[in-house]
Amino acid sequence: MKAAPQGTTDPPQVTIAVVSWNTRTLLADCLDSLHDEVKEGLAEVWVVDNGSSDGSPGLVRERFPWANLIELVENPGFGAAVSAVAARTSGEWIAPSNADVRLSRGALGLLVSEGELHPEAAVIAPRLVLPDGTTQHSVYPFPTIPFTLAYAFGAISVSDRLARFWGVERGFDRDRAREVSWAVGAFMLVRRSAWEQVGGFDETHWMYAEDLDLGWRLRRAGWITRYTPDARVFHAESAATTQAWGDARHARWHASTYAWMARRRGFLVARLVAALYVVGFLLRAAARSPGALVGSSASRRAQRNALNTARAHAVGLRPRNVLEQVR
Numbered sequence: 001m002k003a004a005p006q007g008t009t010d011p012p013q014v015t016i017a018v019v020s021w022n023t024r025t026l027l028a029d030c031l032d033s034l035h036d037e038v039k040e041g042l043a044e045v046w047v048v049d050n051g052s053s054d055g056s057p058g059l060v061r062e063r064f065p066w067a068n069l070i071e072l073v074e075n076p077g078f079g080a081a082v083s084a085v086a087a088r089t090s091g092e093w094i095a096p097s098n099a100d101v102r103l104s105r106g107a108l109g110l111l112v113s114e115g116e117l118h119p120e121a122a123v124i125a126p127r128l129v130l131p132d133g134t135t136q137h138s139v140y141p142f143p144t145i146p147f148t149l150a151y152a153f154g155a156i157s158v159s160d161r162l163a164r165f166w167g168v169e170r171g172f173d174r175d176r177a178r179e180v181s182w183a184v185g186a187f188m189l190v191r192r193s194a195w196e197q198v199g200g201f202d203e204t205h206w207m208y209a210e211d212l213d214l215g216w217r218l219r220r221a222g223w224i225t226r227y228t229p230d231a232r233v234f235h236a237e238s239a240a241t242t243q244a245w246g247d248a249r250h251a252r253w254h255a256s257t258y259a260w261m262a263r264r265r266g267f268l269v270a271r272l273v274a275a276l277y278v279v280g281f282l283l284r285a286a287a288r289s290p291g292a293l294v295g296s297s298a299s300r301r302a303q304r305n306a307l308n309t310a311r312a313h314a315v316g317l318r319p320r321n322v323l324e325q326v327r
Contacts, residue, residue, distance in 0.1 A: 011044065011089065011090050011091045012038075012041055012042055012043050012044045012091055013043070013091055013092045013093055014037070014042060014043040014044070014091055014093045014095055014108060014189065015043070015044055015046065015085060015086070015089040015090075015091040015093065015094050015095065016034060016037075016043050016044070016045045016046065016095040017046050017048060017081065017082045017094065017095065017096055017097060018030060018031070018034075018045060018046065018047045018048070018067075018097045018098075018099055019048050019050065019078050019081040019082060019096070019097065019099065020047055020048065020049045020050065020052060020056050020099040021049070021050045021051065021052055021056075021075060021099070022052045022053060022056065023052075023054075023056070023099045023100055024052070024054045024055055024056045026099055026100045026236055027047070027056055027059065027060070027099040028059060028063065028064075029102050030097070030099050030100070030101055030102055030103075031045065031047070031060070031063075031064045032102075033102040033103045033104075034067075034108075035064075035066070036105070037103075037108050037109075038066055038067075039066075042108060042109065042112070043095075044068070044089070044091065045064075045066070045067045045068065046067065046068040046069075046070065046085040046088070046089070047060050047064075047067050047068070047070070047099075048070045048081035048082070048085060049069065049071050049072060050074075050076065051072055051073055051074050051075045056099075057069060057071045070084055070085070076203070076206075077203065077205070077206035077207055077327075078096070078185075078201070078206075078207060078210055079200070079201030079202065079203045079205055079210040080201075080203045080206075082094070082096045082200070082201055083200050083201060086192075086195065086200055091192065092192055093112065093115065093189045093190065093191060093192060094189075094190045094192055094195055094200075095108075095187065095188065095189050095190070096187070096188060096190065096201075097186070097187045098186045098187065098235070100236040101128075101186055101187045101233050101234065101235050101236075102233070102234040103187070103232075103233050103234075104231075104232040104234065106231075107126055107231040107232055107233055108231075110126075110228060110230055110231040111124045111126060111189045111228055111231045112124075112189065114226060114228045115189055115191065118224075118226055120223065121179075121191070121223065121226045122190060122191045122195075122223035122225065123182075123183060123188050123189065123190050123191075123194075123214075123215065123218065123223075123224075123225040123226070124225075124226050124228055124231075125138065125139060125180070125183030125188045125189075125225060125226065125228065126187060126188070126228055126229075126231035126233040127174065127227075127228070127229040127230070127231065127232050127233065128184065128186055128187070128233055129233065129234045129235060131234075131236055135229075136184070136235055137168075137172050137174075138183055138184040138186070138227075139167065139172075139180040139181070139182070139183045139184070139225075139227045140167070140180075140181060140182060140183075140184075141166045141167065141168065141181045142181045142182065142212075142215075142216060142219075143257070143261065143273055145269070145272065145276075147166055148276045148277060149276060149280075150162055150166070151166075151168070151277075151280075152276045152280025152281060153276075153283070154284060156168060156169060156171070167180065175229050176227075176229070177226065177227060177228050177229060177230070178226070178227055179224050179225065179226055179227075180225050180226070180227045181215060181219065181225065182211065182214075182216065182219075182225055183211065183225055183227065184211055185210060185211030185214070186233070186235050187233045187235075188211075191223075194218055194221070194223045197223075198214070198217045198218055198221050199217075200214075201213070201214055202214075202217075204263075204327060205256065205260065205327065206327040207252070207327075208252060208253045208256035208257065209253075209256040209257050209259070212257065212260060213260050213264065216264060250312065251312065251315065254312050254313065254315045254316070255315045255323075255326045256326055256327075258270050258273075258274060258315055258316035258318075258323060258326075259323050259324070259326035259327070261273060261316070262320070262323045263324075267320050270316050271316060271317060274313050274314065274315070274316025274317050275316075275317065277309070277310065277313035277316070278310045278313050278314050278317065281306045281309045281310035281313070282306070282307075282310050284302075284303075284306040285303045285306035285307045285310065288300075288302050288303035288306065289303065
């Protein structure tokens with residue numbers, strides 16, 4: 001890990017692109033956590049404000065003059081905001097960042113060091129820590145047909161080996177650094193050479209699935225993603241999207257994911273994955289019926305969760321023209 005020497009014109013190694021929309025207090029905490037990295041020359045920080053109405057741009061100008069500010073009138077989406085920063089900078093690493101994150105001291109240096117140890121890695125992802133202190137499940141397998149079959153029909157629920165193989169449910173090892181398929185984009189380091197090779201974020205993804213899409217395209221281009229749990233980033237999850245959509249953000253996430261699948265892998269694959277999830281979770285709900293009928297609260301709760309999951313994935317069965325309009 002190397003910082004730019006004082007008095008040189010070399011860009012810092014890391015360009016952090018903080019995308020902000022009406023999260024003024026959290027944005028202040030985020031920038032406070034980045035100040036030392038900027039002062040030491042490791043990073044430069046850009047804030048892209050996507051049309052906030054809570055005074056966020058004024059906050060940046062007044063309290064954080066060392067941060068570069070791009071103030072937009074309208075909201076072009078997360079990916080487009082990060083792309084605006086990438087086009088203006090030349091650092092070795094680009095770090096897309098939510099405004100609702102706060103880096104622990106030294107986390108950025110650990111991520112850069114991991115990247116230097118693994119030149120085959122395009123993305124270095126930290127441990128995301130939720131407000132209650134638990135580790136967010138932030139790395140996932142790609143939604144392939146084999147994974148969908150194993151998950152939807154309960155094989156992963158009964159097999160420790162499969163859970164560990166795909167790194168989901170109890171198989172998610174929050175403490176082990178390793179290669180993963182893709183990582184949640186609340187904060188991550190992306191190697192600029194890899195970013196430029198695949199064209200960065202696909203700006204047709206206005207919200208959600210842009211991190212999945214980037215990981216997918218990077219893997220197809222021969223790059224990998226690594227998870228580095230020693231680097232801790234605190235995450236007030238969904239701060240902006242909860243304001244925008246409330247509980248409907250979950251439906252929005254599913255719709256965006258199936259729209260991504262239809263665009264990248266074909267409409268038939270998207271529809272097959274959705275159908276497998278719907279059938280699998282309806283069967284799970286049916287299997288819980290005897291317990292639910294005799295008054296078991298655990299069975300009723302499991303049945304309700306299975307039905308809700310089936311309903312959520314039914315979005316992937318929408319007509320092609322409806323999915324194609326989701327951004």
